[in-house]
Amino acid sequence: MAYSTGEKPGNGTYICKVCGQKVVLDDNTDTLPPCPKCKKTLLHWVPPCTVVFFYH
């Protein structure tokens, strides 16, 4: 499962698919921000359990 910037997938931890930056949403009404590290706005955020293979 992946979510785009601006979506509201609910609270939880998400990881930038591009650079691995973690972002925590602590409220169900929070939207996924652009990545604070790589600044990409079209990236996808994914829950940590699905991105193990992004760690090299």
Ligand SMILES: [Zn+2]
């Ligand atoms: Zn990033």
